[in-house]
Amino acid sequence: MNKIAHLSILFITSMYLLIPTLTYSQEALTNQVKELKIKISELEGGSKLKLMDSLSRLINYTNNPKLKADSIIRATIEYAYKMDSLEIAVARTSSLIFYYANRVNKPKEGINVFNDFKKKKLNISDNDILARLYTNAGDAYFFSGTIKESIPIYDEAEAYALKDNDSILYAEARTYKASAFVDMGDYATGSQLLSETAKIFTILKDTTRLIGARNTLAVVYSKMGFYEEAKKERTEVIQISKSQRDYRALIPNLFNAAIDANKNGDQVLRLKYLNESYYYNTPDESTTPRTKLSSIISYALLSAYSENDSLVKAQQFFNKIQNKFSNNKPVPFEYAYRSSLADYFIAVGNYKNALTNAQMALDIHLSTNNTEGIYESYDKLTEIYSGLNDFEKAFTYTSKYNRFKDSINSIQKSRALSYYQTLYETEKRDFKIADQASQIALLDAENKINRQWMLFGGAGLLLGFLIIYLIRSRRFIASKQELQEKFSQDLLNEQEKERSRLARDLHDSVGQKLMLLSKTTQKLGDENAEKLATNTLEEVRSISRGLHPSNLERLGLTEAINALIYDINANTDLFFTDEIDNIDNALSKESELHLYRIIQETLNNIIKHSEAKAVKMKIQKTANDIQVMISDNGKGFDLESKYKNMSLGLKTLFERAKILGAKMNLDSVVNQGTKVTLTITH
Known part of the structure; x- marks a missing residue:
């Protein structure tokens, strides 16, 4: 199994x-x-x-x-x-x-x-x-x-x-x-594990297990509201299943794809997937179905044709269902059976029978606590009572439908936010691991040189050979160090791109939906829900700003730095003195981002570690270079010890300086403060 x-x-x-x-x-x-x-x-x-x-x-x-x-x-x-x-x-x-x-x-x-x-x-x-x-x-x-x-x-x-x-x-x-x-409920971790296993099964060319993992991943994406990602996974799984003639995987995948298409309002695609699943399950009406899904596929087609005004085809499936499944005890997948009958009776205007079946479907969903089924039943009952001209009950079910739909949307947003946060934390972890691996490789290379000197230093007869060997070895190590540095720099650049993408997704998708949710709760008069929505929106915005400085694009580098100082000044006890020349357009967009990150990280270090009372910042632009100086009157630290045990944050600062082609100096004296200077040639 x-x-x-x-x-x-x-x-x-x-x-x-x-x-x-x-x-x-x-x-x-x-x-x-x-x-x-x-x-x-x-x-x-x-x-x-x-x-x-x-x-x-x-x-x-x-x-x-x-x-x-x-x-x-x-x-x-x-x-x-x-x-x-x-x-x-x-x-x-x-x-x-x-x-x-x-x-x-x-x-x-x-x-x-x-x-x-x-x-x-x-x-x-x-x-x-x-x-x-x-x-x-x-x-x-x-x-x-x-x-x-x-x-x-x-x-x-x-x-x-x-x-x-x-x-x-x-x-x-x-x-x-x-x-x-x-x-x-941890969809973020689950989806990441499934992505990893799918890669392993791909490498091993284990098609059966690959299909299972990717199908599950598609369902998880769908539950988080990532319908495009789900569609991409499922489309590829369907193609693989068809090529392998793996019908037991293909048929339910087509059915699930139809469910997502319906959620996205794509009725053409919904009917296409349902008809394919019906065909592959029973290619010949006289043959035994390939899976036990004949009934639920037929119900889904009855609903789809009824909702899309194809009453002739709906009638055909209604007759098939009545002949093949309605007399079974129990009726297979009765919740879907009752729901599809309700859709059919709505389409033909028989609201009395529609009401009976919709209510039975709702009762089953309530007994199993199926949230999506409950709110879909409420929507159906709203339409039925409107058709019966009972507008009071129609309004009651409309209100219930809206509450459940908002609840489901909130759950999806929460899952999506958790996913992005987990992805961001994983990114930071992977960067740290990569940096550690880089440093280990560099240390190993340095130790190799030392061993070579000790081994061959006393062998005078081989001196000429050793000189040539060591020169080549140094060139190799220098090349390796250069590659390691390039790797670190590429990693930083890719990290910034991913941060930008995540920030954009949070702002454009989750942020906009939370703003709409906040306005909706405000109209409903629910103060607790409004406060929760507003606070969550602010958290998303805060995460988004942390991931990518939007001020840099909107205001330019100079004003973005001023805004950063203003924000720190307003929210801490630090006293700032600053003298900042206009350096807009002096650097490339990529270099502006790295300079902003250096300043941001330096100020964050001062806030977290220095115990300073005052900070001085000076940015001076000359004809040939840009000079940045940031100093504080905090507790300082021992430079020699700090360089031996350099933190990831400090290493990142120096890596960014290398990317800028800048010279960076760090001066600190215990109990006298710290000074960071950066000179960038432009």
Whole structure:
């Protein structure tokens, strides 16, 4: 079973994944089990254990209670311990946990098996078996509802997979962990993990798992309101599924794509995807459908044709549904069945039958707390009561619909904001790691030179050879250092581009929607909601300003620096004296941004660390250069110690200065303050 079915948010996808695919018919499997049991009863020792292990493997994926798979697997584990075959014992322990968690819906039994295994404290060296066991144990915790506890178990599964150099096991564990984060509401972390695993499956050319990971990622994007990203993922997955003729992946992906198209108001695309899913599921009406989704696809087509004034085709699907599904007990996917009937009766003007079915759909959604289904039912009921000329009830359901829609929009915005914040933090972390790797490489190169001098310094006969060798070595190291510096500078430039993009997305998308939400709550008179919306909007703007200085583009470099000083002056106890020449258009746009960042970071360091009372800034423009001087009267620091243990922030300042082609000096005396000078030739 594909454990992507973890995700409760997978709309319909998980439905087909829950259907086990057995190699044997039930009758054939039962007969084979009986034959193996007879043979096992006639054997002893290693031969018996080998057959018991084969039997356990055979029944591990069945959920037929008559076979009593758990008893057979337990007997195999017990006999394996008796025979001192730890490898088989642990492998079948993993199988038993899987059976309880993934086959017979007894995840707590799986947890008990896992805890009993840990108490034994066995010395197991097979990392492959341990990776599988911990992955299955993570599933047991997940399906038992203790989702948070599953994450460290999946972490251990990843660690064992890495030790075994098994990329597939590693990526699988991360995929299931992503499911856990998403189910806990952490869509940002979940989506990042899924992106990582999709890359691994792409490298491994594991198409089946790649389709599963990317389909899940598309659904997560959709839940965050990132419909374009979801569409991009899903379009590529659909193309891959078609090329591989993987219909069990293709059909639900087409169905999910139709759902997103409807949310975006693209009815043409909605009908296209639904008709494709219907065709691929049953290419010939006389054949057996490829998945168990025939009913819900038919309901969706009935709704789509009814809502788009295609009553002839709607009538055709209405008749099919009545003939094939309406008499089933229970009706498959009854919530969708009732909703589609309501859409059809609205289209033909039978508001009485429409009301009955819409109310039944609403009752099902309320019982399952399906927020999207509830607000869609409210919208339907508004239209029905309007058709019945009961405008009082129509207004009541309109109000309920608007409240639920605002709630869903707020949730999506919150998820989107969390995603951007997580992305920003990850960017900072990755930059720090890259910088550390860069410094380690530089130190390693310097140590290499020292070892060369010590090794060959006393070998006079090889002096000429060594001189040539060392010259080449120095050139290589200088080239390597140059490459490392270029890498750091490129990293800074890419970081600024990404910050700019994130700031623009926050301002243009999330910010605008929050502003609209603030105005809406103000009109409704809900002061608490208005205050929350206003505060959230200000937080988004603050994050946006931190990511990219919009003043730099709107006001120019000189006024942006003045605005920065004014802001610090207004919000701190620092006393500023400044003398700033107009330096607009003296530098390129990229250089202006780096200079602004240097000044911003220097002032931030003064605020955080210096304990200064006063700051002096002077920016002087001459015919040949720009000179920047920032000094404070704070506590200062020991320069020698500071250079030995240079912080990431200070390294970044010097890297930016290199990008500017500027000379930067840092002077500081303990208890006497600090002075930063920067000379930029223009």
